[in-house]
Amino acid sequence: MEIKFIDxxxxxxxxxxxxxxAMNNLGFKTKCVLSSEIDKYARETYELNFNEKPQGDIHDINEIDNFDFLLAGFPCQPFSYAGKQKGFGDTRGxxxxxxxxxxxKYRPTGFLLENVRGLVSHDKGRTLKTIVEKLEALNYQVNYVVLNSSNFGVPQNRVRIYIVGLLNRKPELSLESNMGASDSHKYKQSQLTLFDESDKSVTVKDILExxxxxxxxxxxxxxxxxxxSKVVGDNFDSLHGYRLIDYRGGNSIHSWELGLKGDCTKDEINFMNALIANRRKKIFGTQQDGKRLTIEQIRTFFDAENLDDIISSLLEKGYLSEDQEKKYNPVAGNMSFEVFKFxxxxxxxxxxxSADCHRLGIVQNNIPRRITPRECARLQGFPDYFIYHPADQYAYKQFGNSVSVPVVEEVIxxxxxxxxSFFEEQLNIQYSEI
Structure with missing residues (x-):
């Protein structure tokens, strides 16, 4: 039995x-009758792997051979413009x-749509509600799950919504929504509760070259x-899990600690770290990253005798900014780091x-480096036979934009x-009519 699909x-x-x-493992043959992708470089990678070049702009596609299943990792364009012009619930545009x-037009047996987790809550849930209503108006019944890739043998915290639909049939799923651990630290804590070592999941070390x-x-x-080395000495392994960022404390390393804009004294480093740690406190207002503090406010948590000299030096180096009211704020500069997260x-x-894949790092055998395109592919569950784009800049971007393959496989x-039984019945009916 063959299932024809469009991508x-x-x-x-x-x-x-x-x-x-998924389909092949379940005994179905598959045939792609059309693929569509507007990005030139993504089409090049697609052609390298599937020996077919996708068509371009979906708006220009009008005639397709009959197909059974529709796949779409569609961009989540907000419906606000259409809503303002046509009334809420209009998806045109x-x-x-x-x-x-x-x-x-084609009434396929079913579909799978993938999107970001934010679709669930966008516009207080009205966007997702509109999508489901539009699909149901076409006589498709819908089900969806929100899943984290880290629960499917992929060592990445990636939460996405997967929407499935069948023509005139409510899709039954045994999968249940599970957003998994919210970050790598909570993930490690959850793993410590597993008594059977065989239950341990795949981690980053398993995908390294x-x-x-x-x-x-x-x-x-x-x-x-x-x-x-100014921060960790010769022990680069201590960088595991650290983020290089200027507006956050915790497991973070900052530009002033690295001396990115000029070396800082111990007092200057302590001052900047104290400012980062205290500036969001409610006693200073309700603003977040843009909050500026006066000298008097700063002295409530950092009352050094040489505070004026410290501030003057940091202003000159560019780690600190001052406004006309003599209020001070750190100058964020994480985009300058070779690696922003180890x-x-x-x-x-x-x-x-897509923006940050090329600046993710790892320390392997005490050598700090960026992760490779192949490692990015593995973080998304792509098999090693998959050919990534020969230009790194496009390879990184494409894996950052992609889906986690094993999650799609499990959903299907x-x-x-x-x-x-529904698939067998519908496909037999469909092909008897051709």
Missing amino acids: LFAGIGGIRLGFEK TLFFEIERLLQ TDQDVIENYKCSDKFKGML LDPESISITLT SDLVRNNF
Whole structure:
């Protein structure tokens, strides 16, 4: 039995990989009759792996061969513009409208839509409600789950919504929404409660390439390592789980500790760390990152005799800013760091994004470096035979934008297993009419 499908907003084909693997394991053959992706470089990667070049803009696609299933990792364009112009609930002007259009015209057996977790709460839930209502108006019944990739053998904290629908049939799922651990620290704590070692999940260390496979290009520069040494000495392994950021305390290293804009004295470092730790307190107001403090407010938590000299020096170096009212604020500069987060090899990664993949780091055998494109692929559950884009800048961006393949595989497997007779019946009916 063969299932024909289309792959919309296809990216580099992550949803397709998960779908095909699930269907093949369940005894279905698959055939992609159309793929669509607007990004030129994503289309290049897709072609490298599937030997077909996706069509471009979905608005230009009008004629498609009959198909059974629709896949779409559609962008979540807010419906606010359409709502203001047409009244709430109008999806025209959004990319979701193109999915509606194709479902209405071709009436496939089912679909899978993937989106960011924010879709659940966007506009107080009205956006998701609108989407479900539009799908139900086309006689598709809908179910959805919110899942964290870290629960599916992927060492990444990535929470996404997966919406499934069947024509005239309520999809039954045994999967239940589970957003998992909210960060790598809570993940490690949850793992400590598992008594059976066989239950331990995959962590970052399991997806790392060997030292021999990592070329020099990915290793941190001598200059940056010298800066890190000011904080950790020669023990770079102590960087596990640390974020390099200027507006947060906790497990963070800041530009003034690294000497990014100029070396700081111990007093200057202590002052900046105290400012970061205290500036958000409610006694200073309700503002958050933009909160500025006066000298008098600062002295309530850092009353050094040489405070004026400390502030003057930090202003000159550019770590501190001053407004016309003589109020002071740190100058954030995390975008200047070669690595903005060193992953903990014994835990999971933070969520990959298209903007920051290339600046995620790891310390391996006491050598600090950036993670490689292959490691990014593994953090998303892509198989090692998957060919990533030859230009690193596009490879990183594409994996940051992609889906976690094993999660898609499990969602599709669960959908088909729990609705198997429906799939068999619908496909037999459909193909008898062709």
